[in-house]
Amino acid sequence: MAAAPSPTRRPATDHVGWLQDNLPKLVLAPSFAAILVCVYGFILFTLWLSFTNAKLLPTDFDRYVGLANYVALFEHRNWRISLTNLAIFAPLYMILCTIIGLGLAILLDQKIRIEGVLRPIYLYPMALSFIVTGVAWKWFLDPGIGLEAVVRSWGWEAFEFRWIKNNDMAIYTIVIAAVWQSSGFVMAMFLAGLRGIDNEILKAAQIDGASNWHLYTRIIIPLMRPAFLSAFVVLAHLAIKTYDLVIAMTGGGPGRATYIPAIAMYDFTFTRQSMGIGASSAIIMLCMIAAVIVPYLYSELRQGRQQ
Amino acid sequence: MRTLKKTLIAALALAGSTAISVAAEVEVLHWWTSGGEAAALDVLKKDLESKGVTWKDMPVAGGGGEAAMTALRARVTGGNAPTSVQALGFDITDWAKQGVVGDLNETAAAEGWDAVVPAALQAFSKHDGKWISAPVNVHSTNWVWINKAALDAAGGKAPETWDELVAVLDAMKANGITPLAHGGQAWQDATVFDGVVLSLGADFYKAAFIDLDPAALGGEKMVEAFTRLAKLRSYVDDNFSGRDWNLASAMVIEGKGGMQMMGDWAKGEFLKAGKVPGTDFVCIRFPGTQGAVTFNADQFMMFKVGDDAKAAQLQMASSIMAPSFQSAFNVVKGSVPARTDVSNEAFDDCGKKGMADLAEASASGNLFGSMAHGHAAPAAVKNAVYDVVTAAFNGELDPAAAAAELAKVVAAAKQ
Structure with missing residues (x-):
């Protein structure tokens, strides 16, 4: 951003030159200030709020309570259920999306004829909002009107698939819907990665007699490390902040069986009027996301410096 | 800490008092948007318009009022509370504790609300001896x-x-x-x-x-x-x-x-x-x-407004409490009137039973x-x-x- 002084500058047009030098800074300043206040400022505000006994409004407190909100949060049944569910949901979602996305990308990369038609079809679910996905899957998995009812009407009377109504299995139906939605997007990321690999390397390997399997496992996939890293970061933060999909699909139910941290956070803050506890859960979620993003940023920045 | 809190509240109050409100207009935040409910609310709207009070509608549907309460939070924090807000039970008490609600005692005393509204309901409609909201109906849940x-x-x-x-x-x-x-x-x-x-x-x-x-x-x-x-x-x-x-x-x-x-x-x-x-x-x-x-009862909670808007607010409260409105609204809504002296003529058998049960339960504690x-x-x-x-x-x-x-x-x- 620090522009070198222009050699052709003349004293008469000094302010024009100044403007030219500083225009980028001036243009960026409002958005920089907005982000500083509205993102980082409010993160600090939330952190501060999490140490107070605020109830209905952020102004509605009379004392600091130290870590009491965090203690109350981790003693709360709903928060423990949420963390357990996240521990099931996030790894399954990330692994399945990566496997399916990579598989689809490799298959699409075989120079097939109608790739231009197939690619948008797989990518299309990403264009839907999670609410639409959630409602569609809710109906599809509902035993009364969805898959189970249809298969039974075909004559297979004993068929049973009612995970969405089962306390222990409902979280897996969320995984199914989320994977359906995001796999195509991951595929697009990997496809871009595959297209970015230098053909010369592949030709050289083929001349050396590498089989297709070896080509992928030894050369292509290791070369796609940046694509994996990006996919991981995108999927991880999507997993942690999942909210609308669960609200639309199960509403957190049956009972509280599909509660996840974002739902618990909203619940504490706006439904239970315990803004202090809600703020502490938001901070915990921020820490989780930071644990994913910060190492990624760090490695990116270090690479940038080395180049 | 205390000073900071006081400063924030003072800032809120200041912002509230400087907000310009048009005379003879009530802004109403509510979540009655579905067919029957909207029709019932229209009765109130028409009544107020006949008395020269314009109705500025602010519907926020969904979640049994949860979305509306979230919207209200933003409005009050911004120092720009609506004239009146549909609210339930302890939500009213919570807002009253924030010191942002209005005072209807003038109208309540003139119309004798204390004598006709069940005591269990008054526990929510009054705060510190002041009428702060006008109950529209009583639903019973059992x-x-x-x-x-x-x-x-x-x-x-x-x-x-x-x-x-x-x-x-x-x-x-x-x-x-x-x-x-x-x-x-x-x-x-x-x-x-x-x-x-x-x-x-x-x-x-x-x-x-x-x-x-x-x-x-x-x-x-x-x-x-x-x-x-x-x-x-x-x-x-x-x-x-x-x-x-x-x-x-x-x-x-x-x-x-x-x-x-x-x-x-x-x-x-x-x-x-x-x-x-x-x-x-x-x-x-x-x-x-x-x-x-x-029971649970829908009420219209009144927020603090400037003197110019006060008359319209009191008129709205008075219209809500009018026996004719209580009857007309509740026949449509399925609930029973929030005052026990309304005629049960227009109600069906279940409605009549509901009104009798309410009066009996209220009398026996x-x-x-x-x-x-x-x-x-x-x-x-x-x-x-x-x-x-x-x-x-x-x-x-x-x-x-x-x-x-x-x-x-x-x-x-x-x-």
Whole structure:
């Protein structure tokens, strides 16, 4: 951003030159200030709020309570259920999306004829909002009107698939819907990665007699490390902040069986009027996301410096 | 800390007082957007317009008012509260504690509200001796709606005790229908539980849910209440979770379900389907709760406004409390008037019974706020109760564990 002084500058047009030098800074300043206040400022505000006994409004407190909100949060049944569910949901979602996305990308990369038609079809679910996905899957998995009812009407009377109504299995139906939605997007990321690999390397390997399997496992996939890293970061933060999909699909139910941290956070803050506890859960979620993003940023920045 | 808080509140108040409001206009935040409710609200709107008060509508639909309350938070924090806001139970008390609500005493004294509004309702409409909101209606939640044909096939006698209820449910089960139509959402589970707890005695309900007595919440009787809840669960079909309440009503209307335990807003669904009380469906109090009523009441809470807007606000409150409006609105809405001196002429049989029950319960001191609907305890406690009741209903806690958990979480949420 620090522009070198222009050699052709003349004293008469000094302010024009100044403007030219500083225009980028001036243009960026409002958005920089907005982000500083509205993102980082409010993160600090939330952190501060999490140490107070605020109830209905952020102004509605009379004392600091130290870590009491965090203690109350981790003693709360709903928060423990949420963390357990996240521990099931996030790894399954990330692994399945990566496997399916990579598989689809490799298959699409075989120079097939109608790739231009197939690619948008797989990518299309990403264009839907999670609410639409959630409602569609809710109906599809509902035993009364969805898959189970249809298969039974075909004559297979004993068929049973009612995970969405089962306390222990409902979280897996969320995984199914989320994977359906995001796999195509991951595929697009990997496809871009595959297209970015230098053909010369592949030709050289083929001349050396590498089989297709070896080509992928030894050369292509290791070369796609940046694509994996990006996919991981995108999927991880999507997993942690999942909210609308669960609200639309199960509403957190049956009972509280599909509660996840974002739902618990909203619940504490706006439904239970315990803004202090809600703020502490938001901070915990921020820490989780930071644990994913910060190492990624760090490695990116270090690479940038080395180049 | 205290100074900071005071500064913030002062800033809020300042912003509020400098907001320019047009004279003779009321801005109303509410969530009555569906057909019948919107039509009912239109009665009020027309009445005010005939008196020269313009109605500025601010509907925020969804979530039983949760979305509207979130919108209100933003408005009040921004120092720009609406004239009037539809609100429920302890939400009103919570806002009153923030010192942002108005004062209706002038109109209330002139029109004698103290004498005609039940005391249990005044507990919410008044704060520190000041009228702050105008109640529109009283819903009672301990109703059971039974399909008449299904009841006839199951013996024909409406149950009056728990044992009779179980007998009817068993007979309906034997007849091959779903005896209890129910939707698995926390508030619906809790609505049923209100009735169950009340059926074990009005004193017990008061001790457990109004006074939040730990001994009652974790005691033997509460174990019995959870045992009854588990018994009721056994009469619900397996596909119940997440079902909306009106779909459960539809099951009873169509005869696929035998009965539904739900507040009197369910009556609207039956009437819309062309069903007649007494011939097509039967309305009874939850067996064992005759003479007692658990209620929730919609009110229009009034916020502090400038002197120029005060007259319009008082006019609105006065119009809401007018017996003619109370009757016209509640006939449409399915609830009963919030004042006990309104004629029951325009109401159907269930409505007449509801009005008589309300007057009786109010006189005998057996009119209680509904826990499931935020009229027995503040939101934090209510939701803590939801957690336990819905876990018990879904079989995650056995009755003894549920009662112990209930006492524990209520104690934690009270802080």
